[in-house]
Amino acid sequence: MELKLGSLISPLGIARLFQILFSCTAFSLVAAHESYHNSYGAWSMFTWCLCFAVSIIVVVVELIGVAESLPLSWQDFTSAFSMLAALMIFTTSIVYPSVFIPGRCRSDGCSYEAAATAMSCFCFVAYAVEVGLTRAKEGEVSSFLASVPGLLKVFEAYVACLIFSLVDFTKSYTRHAGLQWCLAVYCICFIITLLIIILTVGRCLAALPIPLDKTLVGYNLLAVLMYVTAAIVWPIYSFRNFPRPSPCNANTCAEWNNRLGVTFLTFFNLIAYIVDLVYSSKMVFVTTPA
Structure with missing residues (x-):
């Protein structure tokens, strides 16, 4: 099995690596400070973890070059997931800080929550870039x-x-x-x-x-x-x-x-x-x- 290292250094591959980095950092910061105690926090953690896990799978599949042998349309799957992930991360980047930052900042500081929000915003940009790179042009x-x-x-x-x-x-x-x-x-x-x-x-x-x-x-x-x-x-x-x-x-x-x-x-x-x-x-x- 020959590894397709070019998939990692292409613009699309770099965007996916940033997705993994930013989503991992976001849920790690929140987990370290245990700032996910209600349904909004659970939704945020689920979003970051899901995007992290699926992006890892996408990168591995592209790297080992088995996408063509899968019983599904790989391009349709990755396009749909990148759009869904962008929407989920966008929602989380609004909901999480609006729920957790005000209360934390008034009590014991909100540096972890603010950093997680920033990573979430960067992650949204990375998925939006993928949507733009993979979107079919007219004709x-x-x-x-x-x-x-x-x-x-x-x-x-x-x-x-x-x-x-x-x-x-x-x-x-x-x-x-x-x-x-x-x-x-x-x-x-x-x-x-x-x-x-x-x-x-x-x-x-x-x-x-x-x-x-x-x-x-x-x-x-x-x-x-x-x-x-x-x-x-x-x-x-x-x-x-x-x-x-x-x-x-x-x-x-x-x-x-x-x-x-x-x-x-x-x-x-x-x-x-x-x-x-x-x-x-x-x-x-x-x-x-x-």
Whole structure:
């Protein structure tokens, strides 16, 4: 077995080495100071550890040159993971310092937390660089998940996961049929989008007996229409007879803030599906003259 040392010194390989370094440093600092005692800390540790472990695997697979023999589309997998990792690290880089730094700085200092946050931000930059390096350029024949529509699929699925976490916290969807419809929209679109990602990584999407490109355009159109209804219905039923509490603090405003968070995330995903529809329609129906 011949080692492909060139994979380590390429721009992509260097970005992955930085990902490993920064994620390892981030969770090591937090573990050393035991600053992960609640669910937000557990999420942050999970994110850093997952990204560290998977990046190690990616680097090793690239180094020993066995990617082609794996029963999956390696380029689709690495493109999807780098996008997912960038989103997870970005979220962690915002959530962790906002939860842990204020309290620590008022008591026994927050140098460990601040350093971990800095490493997390650097790690996000490293994953963003990988996304930029592997993204398929316009007119380039590449894997689906390396294209703009493919990267948007990962973004849409991740935002849906964030919505689920906030919706589950509020439990507000149990009170109105309109909110239950919104939850159904989030679930249906998430399941189909996740299925598309899994089938693509597993090299199964192209084997389906359907006109794939036009089917994806049709699904994106349906998702846009469904999210339009959710973007209208969710805020109407969420905030009707439920004004912002006054005074507002971490305890009294928790549910209201989560409802507001779901509202913004719904609009983010609506925009993502619209952009996805535009790009996928352009790829299918707009031909470039030779």
